[in-house]
Amino acid sequence: MKEMNKPTRTEVSRFIPPTGVCEYHAIIHITCPELTFDQQLSALLNAYDYLLKHELSGATAVFKRYFLSDAANQTDRLLAALPENTACACSIVEQPPLDGTKIALWVCLQTDVTVRSFPGGLTGFTHNGYTHLWTDSLVQSGESSGHQTGLLLNDYQIRLMKNGGTLADNCLRTWFFVQHIDTNYAGVVKARNKVFQAQNLTPETHFIASTGIGGRHADPKISVLMDAYSVLGISPEQVHYLYARTHLNPTYEYGVSFERGTCVDYGDRRHAFISGTASIDHRGQIVHPGDVCKQTFRMWENVEALLHEADMDFSDMSAFIVYLRDMADYQVVQKLFQERFPQHPTIIVLAPVCRPGWLIEMECMGTRFTPRPEFRNY
Template sequence: MNRTILLDNARAEIFEFNNSTDVTEYHIMIHADEGTFQQQLDAVLDAYRYVREQELSGATAVFKRYFLSDAANQADEVLMADVSDCAKSIIEQAPLDGSKIALWTYLMTNVTTRQLPSGLCEVAHGAFRHLWNASAHNTAINSEYQTRLLFNEYIMQLAQEGCTLADNCIRTWLFVNDVDVNYPGVVKARNTVFYTQGLTNDTHFIASTGIGGRQQDANVLTQMDNYAIAGISKEQITYLYAPTHLNRTSDYGVSFERGTRIDYADRSHVFISGTASINNKGQIEHPKDIVKQTHRMWDNVETLLKEADCDYNDVGVMIVYLRDIADYKLVNKLYEERFPDKPRVIVHAPVCRSGWLVEMECMAVKATNDKKLPSF
């Protein structure tokens, strides 16, 4: 169920998944309207508090991402204003509606949360511990070394929780400062680390988005967010390929999955990686045509969702990345026409290949009834 709430100087788009079990899930996308950054930040946080307390029965935030227009001058203000203990991702990817800030929050009912000694944020319910990590970064000499250090640290954090990268990590996000220059180093580091961890084309990779994004410190070339599940079994995980529309990422030298489905007794979660206008030969479809690229991208995502036994009705949140800010009005119109009520944000963030003008990722959830599996 989707709905939109208009508040003072802010708009909250809400997706609700309620299958009458213990855990109801929500995605909220909050957009600011106008004013100084402080005024917009206050409006976003006021809207978040109102929606959480009045509309969502006090659901608990399990993950947040702030999209900022100028992280160097805004990130500290966010950190001081939001002291919640869930994983918080803060990245400069300017919302293209003209605002300075947008907030995506993922919430659940009847879960417990805590910050672990490992540095990961735990969300616990039933047999599973969901481990979130956000805004990890360092200032090593280049993007390759920064990415290696990020993964090495994350592997050690997972080990403290009895987990491994190969068995438990479900999703990563890699935000790359000046992606056209620094992405090759990120790819090289990820390929190397994955190989040492037993992640190969013959085993599996991890759903991921690698996209342009800037941390508040200009010396940070790569920032990483992660999601892992302690207690998950291999039988619950399905990797999505959509071979009629997409190729294997390893065909062009990178290592991530197009999408991943996690099955529980009562629901399935689907994580669609950053997806662009590409064909099953790894070639860019419709070069320089933003409209046709958007439609092909939608087709690719739809095919991945179908492979996961889902469709766009099951999608809880969409994040759309544009290389050229001048394409915003046209792309936003296309989304308004096809997905008028879907929580989403469109941000300025160049895709990892310069010919791709637009990319999107999404998360979906669908009710199931498989008593052979543990409940969420």
């Protein structure tokens, strides 16, 4: 459902079960690109405040991501403007919104939860026997993207262990934002593979749903930022990995280690996490080089195939994040998404994909009803 509130536009999806926790995803866009950053920031925060008070009363933010056009000049001003009592994880990344504005916000919200801090600097909440842990904008100083990635993953493993969890057993989703991705992604891949091997994350076990995409921190010396989501209390039987072998090849075949998608069953709902997905075939080859329209259609087809394995479809998805390498493709892609998904919260940002031939990539997450009495409710 889309709500209008100039000088902003707020797009909201709702998952409302008969009883229990309600889930919402909202994306807040600025509609007046001519405003200064401070004016856009004020309008966005006012729109978010209005959303909480008038549209989603009783909901609590569990994760936020701010997309900035110029992190070096905007991050400190954003942080200074945020309420001091903000408890949820708050990711900040330079991935310019391609509608010409300076800032946008994606936020996940839920009812009947109390967000708080956990050991190791993680934030989240405990509900019905599960502990949901989010982390945002983790960085490490290091001499290269590979060095920074290795430090990030080892540090995150320690943070999880302080809460009784591990990467292999509890982490469901990661995001790696890589500055100068065309040159730095290889280091990220090599370091991730090494850490995962040490943690028994292998082709014979499983990996983690992930997006590795262009993006940067306010500090130019930081090559890699990392966000992550983990859940304590889940059992292996609740987690299923999505492959869509008719459309996509296993990622390890071209030397990377992430799952194409992951779904998790609770007693009353299923969560799906679709990794960054591009126009690729079952042999790992780029489909439709140089044609962003055809790549968009193939990308959708691939995501649909992954969702089909989870007994889900696009109607179950809560929000889309779309990444473009070339800002000149924005109008074409925006029109395609608007025609097919007019009611889905969507943001399109400038963020090169990890292979130059991929002009577009998307990720999504969603929820559907799935009564399974053998598992605890969410």
